[in-house]
Amino acid sequence: MHTGIFHDLDLNADGKTTSYLSVPFSIDRSPYFQVKVPVIRIRNGQGPSLLLMAGNHGDEYEGEICLARLSRLLEPANIHGSVTIIPFANAPAVMAARRRSPLDEGNLNRAFPGDAVGTPTQRIAHFLEQDLFPKHDVVFDLHSGGTSMEHLLCALIERQGPPEQFEEAKRLMQAMALPYGFIAENGAAAPTSMAGAARAGAIGLSGEFGGGGTATKQSMAITAQAIDNVLIAMGICDTPILSRAPLANQSMTLLKLESHEQAIYATRRGWFEPAVAVGDKVESGDVAGWYHDFERLDLAEETLHFRRGGIVLSRRLHTDSQAGDCLVQVGLLI
Template identity: 40%
Template sequence: MTGQVWTTIDFDKRGIQSDFARVPNSTDSSAYGWVPVPMLCFNGGEGPTVLLTAGTHGDEYEGQIVLRRLARELAGTRLRGRVIMLPALNQPAVVAGRRNSPLDGGNLNRVFPGNPRGTVTEQIAHFVVKTLFPLADYVIDLHSGGSSLDYLPVAFAHRGRNREQAERIETLLEHFAAPNTVLTDGRGGGGDTTLYASAAAHGLAALTTELGGGTGLSQRGAAIGEAGVRRVLRHLGVAPELAAPEPESRRELRMLPPETSIYALADGLFEPLIEVGQLVRAGDVAGYMHQISSPLTSPAELRLNADGIVIYRRFPVLSAPGDALIGFAVPV
């Protein structure tokens, strides 16, 4: 084990183990304390290892629920291989219901590969990269839009660095079978600082998801995520007896570059006129931005500068300069 994060789990031991990744955090009230990041290891012996994570952002609930559902079922399922599961990877953010950690303000999906002597958030990322990635063959990091975005259900993956990795990534996407799939070069979002990008850089087959969004729970998004993980575990032979629904049709999309997205340029109230998943055309009015302090002033029109499918839309109405309001993709 590298860095200062430690656990009592023996990843080579057969059976089920439950403990924490214990992240040192010395504070005024606890000089030798640690932050508990819940972790489960299901080891059925010879076979591939699948690393499953959720709660990388604390306000994204679909993946957290999915992994808790699956944990209880895997406990009674015959396995051929190993599943390592962290359903609340950024535990401080999960407890606070926030995207970023309240301990250090860190966005876990923007600090990979981490720092063994950095902040709590950086140490979590380093533990994933240095301790868990070497154990894994496949990685699924479940995300959704959280409190700020409504997102089309989609699976994202980086392109493989060689033919063998590309084929394993395509197999992962095929059997996860999200309604929409995007192969990305990492431009926009977190680039190479995300968990799944870092996993791909380490030669693993990895994907991440967006499973809806908003401040509550999307049962449709949770169902898509759970079905996808079930199909992957069954196909890989890790959990051959795990029930999994047949996939629906899968559409391949390409994200349009960030400069085609619509951003707030001033403080205001965002009034959207289009829905996530809607096909739109350049020149269409996507919504309005109302000035808060000037109710008699006509709102600014937000016009589209590209054709595409609305892949995400801002959830809160109150907006500030730089807030992403609407993003687009196109069919491949």
């Protein structure tokens, strides 16, 4: 009664079911409290299976909005096979508008493979990797830059799994038709959802679909298109479900993320002034920005330089920065 996760989903039943993943976690105001994570299951016979999830980080809204809407629109008659939708994977973080859960300070995308008797975030990660991921061909986890980061709109995969599975991951990533896609080299033991999907035998897909803790017309349209395109590329849907106005498909420029040298980190308190915009092409040695010390007005600002060339992938939105904050990052062209 006090460990693990409980649910009443029947993954083999045709039709549409809305339920909850229930995580027991005693709190001060409610000793028998359960974290409730909504889950929607749509199935129409045998066929490909896709798990769509958002809210891995609570302040990343494009995926949360799109999957909440998809859960209302998608019906068994629309699909061949099955779709599982978890619009708010770390529900406490979503409801608190935070990156991490307020219950345990858990970052779900650093919690895999999780722990069945751990904190709520650890239990959610464990259930996903051990119970849900293995029952799906593809796991598509939607992200954005969150409150503190502006991110290049791009699809994302990790170099995981056997070669044929990695090639299929690249095919599905390119099917999203975003302007950029990048491949992360995080390793098989990574604590991310995509590494967890690979360990479970599924293909992991992701993407960064916005940033700044908000949703825009562009970011919502691109997110909807990416979800529709994956559903169609997998043979689950024949026509778009989410896209209100179809966008022109774009050829994808591939990037890779393989080294900490691709980022510039703060090493002390300071105020960051960027010299570049997300999407700019830069060379090694180019000026990335300037770092100011408001507590020492007699000191000139420090000029920051890129160590690697590529495409500016992300930048910190908050000017006020602390030691350890990532200020700017580039993706290497493949």
